[in-house]
Structures are given as structure tokens and as C-alpha cells.
Amino acid sequence: MYFKQRHLSIVSVAVIAMCGLAGCDAAVPAQETPPPVEVSVMTLEPGELLLSKDLSGRVKAVRNAEIRAQVSGIVQRRLFEQGAEVKAGDVLFQINPAVFQADVDSAAAALERTRVVQKRAHHEVNRLAPLMRAGTVSRQVYDDAVAQRDQAVADVAQAKATLARHKLNLQFARVEAPISGRIDQALVSEGALVSPTDTTAMARIQQIDQVYVDVRLPASMLEDIRQQTAPDGPEPAVEILNSDGKPLGIQGHILFSGIEVDAGTGDVLLRVLTENPQHRLLPGLYVRARVPRAYYPAALTVPQEAVTRPAGDASVWVLDAEGQVQPVAIEVGELSGRYYRVVSGLSAGQQVVIEGIERLSPAAQVVARPWQNAADSQQLSADVH
Numbered sequence: 001m002y003f004k005q006r007h008l009s010i011v012s013v014a015v016i017a018m019c020g021l022a023g024c025d026a027a028v029p030a031q032e033t034p035p036p037v038e039v040s041v042m043t044l045e046p047g048e049l050l051l052s053k054d055l056s057g058r059v060k061a062v063r064n065a066e067i068r069a070q071v072s073g074i075v076q077r078r079l080f081e082q083g084a085e086v087k088a089g090d091v092l093f094q095i096n097p098a099v100f101q102a103d104v105d106s107a108a109a110a111l112e113r114t115r116v117v118q119k120r121a122h123h124e125v126n127r128l129a130p131l132m133r134a135g136t137v138s139r140q141v142y143d144d145a146v147a148q149r150d151q152a153v154a155d156v157a158q159a160k161a162t163l164a165r166h167k168l169n170l171q172f173a174r175v176e177a178p179i180s181g182r183i184d185q186a187l188v189s190e191g192a193l194v195s196p197t198d199t200t201a202m203a204r205i206q207q208i209d210q211v212y213v214d215v216r217l218p219a220s221m222l223e224d225i226r227q228q229t230a231p232d233g234p235e236p237a238v239e240i241l242n243s244d245g246k247p248l249g250i251q252g253h254i255l256f257s258g259i260e261v262d263a264g265t266g267d268v269l270l271r272v273l274t275e276n277p278q279h280r281l282l283p284g285l286y287v288r289a290r291v292p293r294a295y296y297p298a299a300l301t302v303p304q305e306a307v308t309r310p311a312g313d314a315s316v317w318v319l320d321a322e323g324q325v326q327p328v329a330i331e332v333g334e335l336s337g338r339y340y341r342v343v344s345g346l347s348a349g350q351q352v353v354i355e356g357i358e359r360l361s362p363a364a365q366v367v368a369r370p371w372q373n374a375a376d377s378q379q380l381s382a383d384v385h
Helices: 002-027 098-134 139-172 220-228 374-384
Strands: 037-043 047-067 073-078 091-095 174-176 181-183 203-218 237-241 247-257 267-275 286-299 301-303 315-319 324-329 331-336 339-344 351-355 364-370
Touching (some): 047 181, 139 174, 203 286, 220 247, 237 267, 247 286, 267 286
Antiparallel strands (some): 037 351, 047 203, 047 286, 091 174, 181 203, 203 267, 237 247, 237 286, 247 267, 301 339, 315 351, 331 339
């Protein structure tokens, strides 16, 4: 009886132990494969890339003329509207012409007098010539007559020059516009005495159908601009912006760069010529010029958020054909907007992870979807609405 009970106890303990072991195995779940990470990717495609730099500049008129008197006199009339457009040759001021007209009349009378003297001297030479050959008059008398005739010819020439000068003074009494453009306010009024030696101009005219935009840029940028310009190709276009950096819809081209570098700033002058038919750019206006500095006909670019720098060097996550991602070290160049130019490390056709990078690890399985640029979406929505 005792042996039987002991056998039952041993069997019970074994059953309980087996149940305990079975319970422990049920408590440990089987290890599952982690789900793939959802990411957005962009396929690299080469494209044109034009890099530029916004520089401050000032507008200057293409031609600037100060109206000054060329003769002394009293201003009788102002013959233009202040701030109006004038053409070359338009009369702007009338200086009292009475004294100049009197000089012209006097010079004309003097010319007639010298002509009469010349005519009489010519006849005298013609009269004495046969007498001198016949021996009736001496050679000395004939030579004196010839000298008087030649002097009369010179007097006529001098009188003509004097008359021409006085006529020119009379013409200068009508102060004309030397160039076409917009005239500023009148700086003298009727009744004012003007003179060629005056330090103050009578008015100013500025031609602003075309204007210069003078900008200062680092001298190191000049070589970049020269390299991207073909010897026989057009000059790179320069976009003009307002002081807030908004495009004005006006473009110009580079005329020349300065030949001297500012020792204090290291900058050099760059002059841009632009059309200004609506006169939106006024002389002295502060603007900004978007100057091209480099051009790449087939550049690869990646968004700034796709580039990580775990050890200081740039790298991106690339999706392979098996649906796995691997980090790839790259070399980046200039930053244009929100995109880096890829110098090396990537090739066209590769897929780069843009969103979901923080959850990635090497050889991780991912579910990829095309990356949608938020900036492009906002622009598209704005265009639709």
C-alpha cells in the first residue's frame, strides 16, 4: 500500500513538472520579422542647373546731361514742362537775343565793307597790270596794289569768321536739349542772369529708356562668370529684383567688370545694362541683381533633407532593386534653394530616400512611394485656385 501511494506521488510530480514546462513555453512568444518601413523616394534625373547670387546695386542713367548756358544773358522764357520727356534739339530756355542779333547785324555790315574794299583792290590790280607792262607805272606801284588786294581778301575772310561767331552766339541764346530723355526741375527761372562760368546747371536731362545697374561683387566670382560664358555666346542674363528681393520682370546683360579691386572690401564693380521702357527703374534707386555664377547642363541634385552627416561627411540612403536601403557617402557642392548639387557618389536612375530616414538601418526592408515636394504642391494649389 505504501509503495502504491509513493508511485502515484512521483507520477503527479512529473505531470505537474511537464505542465509547468508547457506553460513556460506558451508564455514566450515566437520572434516575428519587423514590418517594412514606409519611406518616400526620389529617382535622380540630370537637369540644367543655373546658380546665381543676389547682389545689391544702384540704378544709374545711361546718359546724364547738365544744361548750361554757352553765352551770358538774361533768361526770357522756360519752354519745357518740368519732369516731361524732351527730345534732342528741343528748345528749353530762351536767353534775350537782342544783343546777339545786334552783333550779327554789325558783323554783317563789316563783311559787306570788306567785300567792297576787296572788289576795288581787285579792279585796281587789273587796271595797273597793262600799264606796268607798257612801262607807264613802276613795278613798285603794281606790287603795292597786289598787296592791298590780298589784304582785302584776308579781311573778307576774317569778317566772315566774325559773322559766323556772332550767329553762333545768337543760336546759343536758344538753349537746346543735347540728348533725349526726361528733364528734371528747372534750376533757374525767368529773369535770371546766366553765364558759361556758372557752377549751377540750368536743368538736367537723364536718359532712362535704358539704365545701368552697378553692383559690387567679390572678385573671386568674376572667374566663375567668365568660365560659364562662351567666347562666342551671349552674355548671361541678369535678373533685376526690388529691394525686398522680388523679381521685377526685368532682365539685363553684363557690360563689363571693373579693373580695380577695392582694397578694403575685396569687391569689384559689375555694370549691367537693362531696358527700362516703362521707367520703373529710376536713377539712384536701390535694387538687387541676381547674377549667374555657374551653369551645369546635366547636374544631379538632392533635397537638403535627404542628406545626413553622421560622421561629418555627407551621405544619403539609397534604395536598391531588392527593396533594401543602404547609406551611401556622397560629395555635395553648392546649395541652390533647398537642393544640393551632387558632385560624386550618385548616378542618374538611383532612388534616394527623402522621408522616413530616421527609422532606417542598413539592409532594412522598406515600402517606397514617390516623394511629393511640398513646395511644388503648394505652388500647384496656388496656381489652381
